[in-house]
Amino acid sequence: MGKIKVMDNCNGIAGLKVIEPxxxxxxRGYFMETYNYNDFxxxxxxxxxxxxxxxxxxxxxxxxxxFQIHYPQDKLVRVVSGEVFDVAVxxxxxxxxxxxxxxxxxxxxxxxxxxxxxxFAHGFIVLSEFAEFCYKxxxxxxxxxxxxxxxxxxxxxxEWPMPEGMSEKDLxxxxxxxxxxxxxxxxxxxxxPI
Numbered sequence: 001m002g003k004i005k006v007m008d009n010c011n012g013i014a015g016l017k018v019i020e021p022x023x024x025x026x027x028r029g030y031f032m033e034t035y036n037y038n039d040f041x042x043x044x045x046x047x048x049x050x051x052x053x054x055x056x057x058x059x060x061x062x063x064x065x066x067f068q069i070h071y072p073q074d075k076l077v078r079v080v081s082g083e084v085f086d087v088a089v090x091x092x093x094x095x096x097x098x099x100x101x102x103x104x105x106x107x108x109x110x111x112x113x114x115x116x117x118x119x120f121a122h123g124f125i126v127l128s129e130f131a132e133f134c135y136k137x138x139x140x141x142x143x144x145x146x147x148x149x150x151x152x153x154x155x156x157x158x159e160w161p162m163p164e165g166m167s168e169k170d171l172x173x174x175x176x177x178x179x180x181x182x183x184x185x186x187x188x189x190x191x192x193p194i
Contacts, residue, residue, distance in 0.1 A: 004020065004039050013090050013100055017043065020110075021039075052136055056131070057126045060125075062173055063124055065121040065151055066124065072118035083107035084127060085127060088116045091120060106133075125161070164170075170189045
């Protein structure tokens with residue numbers, strides 16, 4: 001099987017990686033390895049993933065920005081149907097890129113994956129009519145361990161693309177995602193690294 005292509009240091013942020021798998025196609029369709037421990041380890045991603053998750057969302061849904069407080073997770077995310085703009089924000093205390101963000105379009109068509117290590121907030125917006133989002137995580141889900149930062153915090157300044165025909169007022173959020181505090185509040189409340 002072919003090796004993966006990896007883009008490191010996305011926007012100068014160490015640890016983030018965009019992965020392009022080798023895809024083998026013919027008249028019948030295609031085949032690809034979505035995860036191979038040896039290939040990923042060679043690319044600097046040496047994690048033990050313990051749980052796979054999948055979500056479905058309609059156009060204009062924005063989920064995030066989320067992080068785990070006491071049980072941080074490495075994440076490997078991809079889209080199997082539709083298209084999203086996926087974002088990671090560096091929350092690692094002492095990092096030279098603390099508070100910086102990087103975003104990438106993930107789609108069923110481009111088959112890219114995004115590796116987000118521990119210590120980042122994560123979110124995405126659905127650009128297509130519908131999207132199915134899959135992700136591997138390196139720790140189990142722990143209820144009541146989720147933190148968050150407001151999706152449109154001006155200090156972080158994420159440049160979210162709007163789905164075609166929609167504006168910010170049309171976006172769809174969970175109740176929880178409308179109540180997260182600012183990045184400034186996060187900085188003032190954080191006593192230990194995540």
